[in-house]
Amino acid sequence: MTDLMSQLPQPIVERMGRMSGMAMRSIIALMDEQPDTYAALVERIGTWDDDPGRTPYPRSRYEFALQEALRIVGDAMTAISERSPLPNEPVAEGARDYVERFAPAQFRDEALAKLDAIPPGHEPVDFGGEGGEGVGPVDFVVATAVAGWLVSGAGGRMATQENIRLMLLRQARSAESTATGAPEREQINExxxxxxxxxxxxxxxxxxxxxxxxxxxxxxxxxxxxxxxxxxxxxxxxxxxxxxxxxxxxxxxxxxxxxxxxxxQKPKPTVRPVGKRNQPKRKPRRKR
Missing domain, CATH: 1.20.120 (Four Helix Bundle (Hemerythrin (Met), subunit A))
Known part of the structure; x- marks a missing residue:
């Protein structure tokens, strides 16, 4: 991956790093229940290309950030499905809760409608919508809401949330270091x-x-x-x-x-020794 990035123009490398970092931090913001931070990141992804001196970007502004969020969704779904297949209903319901509580108000209704359209059962679902030029902030909100629910425990199906948060933060910092062009020896990601x-x-x-x-x-x-x-x-x-x-x-x-x-922690059951039977002590008989 590093070799591939080194062959790309620096403006593209910077953009990919920033978008990846903001996608990871958006999911962290949902894990930490910080709606203001989340809303600011969703908005910033859409306005980043408007900064002075930016190279015009010909594709959808949310496309790469969406792909990064969906990568986390895929990894989490795979980890859960290795233990037990996860139907679509709890995923949609869990993401719905995150959208209702944390999504920016202007995207909430459309995001909820997309979640309502998810088919039941185990039918494959593209949580990123149609993709391509039609990708927008609502698709990103849906994908990060799904990711946020999954990595926050998925209703008790995933443990070690702190380790997952650490993993996301490492990825965010690594992407941000790539964006700035910092040499690996100067990066602090561990x-x-x-x-x-x-x-x-x-x-x-x-x-x-x-x-x-x-x-x-x-x-x-x-x-x-x-x-x-x-x-x-x-x-x-x-x-x-x-x-x-x-x-x-x-x-x-x-x-x-x-x-x-x-x-x-479950209390250990009391186990009697095998082969022994506790008999009640008999009182000695009185001598006549």
Whole structure:
């Protein structure tokens, strides 16, 4: 992919990077329930080509951003379907909820109508509409609403949402770095486990951070999610620049992860030893 991008004109590379980054951040905004951020991104995708000095773009302005959103939809659907086929009805209903709560008002009714037209059952669906020159903001809203619902758990069908958010943020930052032409050695798209654990120790203490096994193979989903929360923060904000308010927010997110983990723990049933039968103790008889 990098070799292909290097062969394209810089204006095209910049545009692809910006559109991909905004598509990923749009899905993150839906995951984080931030309608203002989401609306601003939907609008910005449509106005980016109007900035002074831009090379005229001959195709639909939303086409590439839509393709990137649909890529996330496809990956999520594939991951879910590997465990159990996902019918169209819950997908449409879940996306409908996201459109009703977060979509810009001017696109809401048309987006809902498109979701209502999705056939039931397991019939293949193109969540991007007809495609081509007819692609517009409504198609992007529908696709990102579907993606947002899927990556936010899909009604309990997907776990480790924090890891998914981290993955989306990595993709966004990588695309944005490509857009600016930053050399790979200068890009910061990864955060080490050690850096995340150091932040955890700073938030609490060394003993608390030691609860997460250093061996990745011994970590459970909730431990990966805790690290993902910390890494997501460090990708955007250096540890030394973290404010008290951000520290409190991180603690609240980590607590949410722990509460979710505790809710999934099932109590172990009491098992009696096989072959033994507990007999009631008999009182000794009184001597006459």
């Amino acid at each position: 955060v080490s486990d050690d850096a995340a654990l150091a932040l955890l120790a700073d938030l609490y203490d060394e003993d608390y951070a030691g609860l997460i096994p250093p061996d990745p193979k011994r970590r459970g989903p909730w431990e990966w999610d805790m690290l993902a929360v910390l890494k997501t923060h460090l990708l955007e904000t250096p540890a030394e620049a973290t404010t008290d308010e951000q520290r409190q927010t991180l603690k609240e997110k980590l607590l949410t992860v722990l509460q979710a983990a505790a809710a999934t």
